[in-house]
Amino acid sequence: GRQGCQIDFEHVSFSYEGASGEPVLKNINLTCLPGETIGIIGSTGSGKSSLVNLIPRFYDVSSGSIRVDGVDTQELDPAKLRDRIAIVPQKSILFSGTIEENLLWGNEHASREEIMQAANMAEAHSFIAAFPEGYETMLGQRGVNLSGGQKQRLSIARALIRKPDVLILDDCTSALDTTTETNIKESLKSFASGVTCLLIAQRITSVMDADKIVVMDDGEIVGIGTHEALMKSCRVYVEIFQS
Numbered sequence: 001g002r003q004g005c006q007i008d009f010e011h012v013s014f015s016y017e018g019a020s021g022e023p024v025l026k027n028i029n030l031t032c033l034p035g036e037t038i039g040i041i042g043s044t045g046s047g048k049s050s051l052v053n054l055i056p057r058f059y060d061v062s063s064g065s066i067r068v069d070g071v072d073t074q075e076l077d078p079a080k081l082r083d084r085i086a087i088v089p090q091k092s093i094l095f096s097g098t099i100e101e102n103l104l105w106g107n108e109h110a111s112r113e114e115i116m117q118a119a120n121m122a123e124a125h126s127f128i129a130a131f132p133e134g135y136e137t138m139l140g141q142r143g144v145n146l147s148g149g150q151k152q153r154l155s156i157a158r159a160l161i162r163k164p165d166v167l168i169l170d171d172c173t174s175a176l177d178t179t180t181e182t183n184i185k186e187s188l189k190s191f192a193s194g195v196t197c198l199l200i201a202q203r204i205t206s207v208m209d210a211d212k213i214v215v216m217d218d219g220e221i222v223g224i225g226t227h228e229a230l231m232k233s234c235r236v237y238v239e240i241f242q243s
């Protein structure tokens with residue numbers, strides 16, 4: 001199976017180019033161990049997406065460093081780095097084409113069996129199979145209209161087909177009911193075990209069982225720990241829990 005990566009953030013600060021004022025991320029220190037599931041929670045604009053987007057170098061750090069398996073990402077070929085990392089964005093990006101073409105985007109070599117296994121894990125296989133044309137169903141203007149939750153499940157399946165070492169889910173389960181979300185997380189645990197997983201969420205219930213939870217506030221990490229530990233020690237976490 002795939003071996004998850006270790007990711008180390010060391011004193012990372014980040015500002016978007018041309019933006020004035022306070023950096024979006026300030027002195028981030030975080031270690032994600034191989035195979036760990038890390039939940040990330042925090043209010044809107046606290047920097048969660050910016051943090052994960054630095055890992056595949058969609059943006060470069062302003063200062064500090066991010067290391068993947070000990071190597072500074074600044075010294076890695078971005079294409080090779082991105083090959084190991086799958087990010088499921090907040091907003092699903094699907095194009096006009098069949099469901100299968102959409103799923104294969106990023107790994108055109110996967111077999112139908114691998115596609116179906118990933119779709120199963122992402123709780124997408126049964127709704128796909130229910131279409132008369134199944135995986136050949138057309139999406140987009142001249143095709144079927146999917147619900148927000150169905151689009152999210154296709155995006156997750158697409159990421160799994162790539163068999164990444166690092167899987168980043170950026171708040172992409174918000175349109176799913178909690179049962180579907182729990183089922184997906186359960187299959188990830190068994191099938192994607194060993195994969196380092198970063199999971200951004202709005203709801204505490206989405207990250208509660210992560211190995212550790214990172215709490216972001218205004219560009220800073222204000223708490224790292226398990227749910228139980230954070231409930232005792234992190235005011236921001238308790239506020240999110242109560243809201």
Ligand code: GTP
Pocket residue numbers: 016017019024042043044045046047048049050051
């Ligand atoms: P939500 O996705 O709303 O939950 O927020 P988040 O916690 O993921 O924060 P995010 O990293 O998206 O944003 C952090 C800050 O960076 C906010 O003040 C944003 O307005 C700002 N920001 C995000 N994307 C960009 C960008 O592309 N350019 C600039 N200049 N600022 C950005």
